[in-house]
Amino acid sequence: MRTSMSRRAGTALAGVGALGLVWTSVPSAAAIVGGKPVGDGERPFVVQLQQRDDDGSWSHYCGGALVDSRVVVTAAHCSKWAEQGKVTIRVVLGRSDATTDQGTVVTKDHFTVHSHPAFSTETNTDLGLIVLDSPARQKSASLPPLGAKPQAGRLLRAAGWGRTDLESEAKPTRLHETALPVTEFDTEGGTWDKNFVCAGTPERRVGPGDSGGPLFAPPSRGKAVIHGLVSGDTNTCPGLFTNLSDPAVWKPFRKVLAAHGLSRVVPVRAAAEAAPTAPAAPATPAAPTAPTV
Numbered sequence: 001m002r003t004s005m006s007r008r009a010g011t012a013l014a015g016v017g018a019l020g021l022v023w024t025s026v027p028s029a030a031a032i033v034g035g036k037p038v039g040d041g042e043r044p045f046v047v048q049l050q051q052r053d054d055d056g057s058w059s060h061y062c063g064g065a066l067v068d069s070r071v072v073v074t075a076a077h078c079s080k081w082a083e084q085g086k087v088t089i090r091v092v093l094g095r096s097d098a099t100t101d102q103g104t105v106v107t108k109d110h111f112t113v114h115s116h117p118a119f120s121t122e123t124n125t126d127l128g129l130i131v132l133d134s135p136a137r138q139k140s141a142s143l144p145p146l147g148a149k150p151q152a153g154r155l156l157r158a159a160g161w162g163r164t165d166l167e168s169e170a171k172p173t174r175l176h177e178t179a180l181p182v183t184e185f186d187t188e189g190g191t192w193d194k195n196f197v198c199a200g201t202p203e204r205r206v207g208p209g210d211s212g213g214p215l216f217a218p219p220s221r222g223k224a225v226i227h228g229l230v231s232g233d234t235n236t237c238p239g240l241f242t243n244l245s246d247p248a249v250w251k252p253f254r255k256v257l258a259a260h261g262l263s264r265v266v267p268v269r270a271a272a273e274a275a276p277t278a279p280a281a282p283a284t285p286a287a288p289t290a291p292t293v
Contacts, residue, residue, distance in 0.1 A: 035177050041094075045216075045226075047063065047093055049061045073226065077126055078211050079129070111133060112133075118252070123193040124249055146269045153182065156216060
């Protein structure tokens with residue numbers, strides 16, 4: 001995560017005072033603040049990316065979301081380190097408790113990582129894709145139609161792993177989520193791209209380490225809809241999210257997904273309202289018949 005307050009090295013992000021820094025190094029774990037534990041199987045589309053540590057063990061790295069049976073979306077500031085070989089990651093699907101072996105683990109030999117080539121901390125470009133070689137068994141979420149940015153006042157949810165109290169270093173092993181109101185985004189005089197989504201309050205918010213995790217509308221009848229991905233925070237926004245309904249953010253990925261046979265993943269605009277039905281032409285009067293005699 002990042003903010004307009006500072007550009008110090010991201011290695012300091014592991015500390016309690018992590019909020020307010022810019023990602024310039026490998027991300028570190030933190031929190032969903034003001035949330036509650038997620039039960040097993042409740043959010044099958046929420047993905048955990050784990051990193052291999054120096055001792056060979058695996059720990060939380062970033063979040064993500066399964067939006068197709070073969071595609072995970074995450075933050076570019078998470079994916080780029082794996083794409084550049086600076087960190088080794090694996091994809092964990094369908095696991096709400098990191099102490100268990102539930103779900104599916106996909107190792108680096110079985111997926112491809114792509115990051116937005118123009119990623120910048122100030123623009124709505126913080127998007128990375130992980131393309132799986134084989135379809136996942138877990139239920140995926142869907143993406144919003146292009147141009148369908150969530151409006152201020154709408155209540156969405158965010159999910160992630162890590163500390164639930166920024167004053168404590170204790171980290172829960174279970175996935176947590178919280179409800180966040182979407183707010184008007186203050187670009188601070190043009191420092192930030194207006195296309196970002198801002199959501200959260202001081203009491204309920206995302207934190208460093210939740211990076212790449214989803215901002216979503218829970219399923220009502222069909223699938224959950226992933227509106228955004230945790231990107232950072234600013235002086236005026238406690239939760240800055242990449243807006244996945246922004247057409248521009250998908251442009252670099254169209255050819256990438258097509259090469260994998262996954263063009264269907266790129267969102268499309270909502271179907272326009274059906275044009276009003278043209279009035280029916282008046283019926284042609286029937287020819288008169290001869291009188292019966």
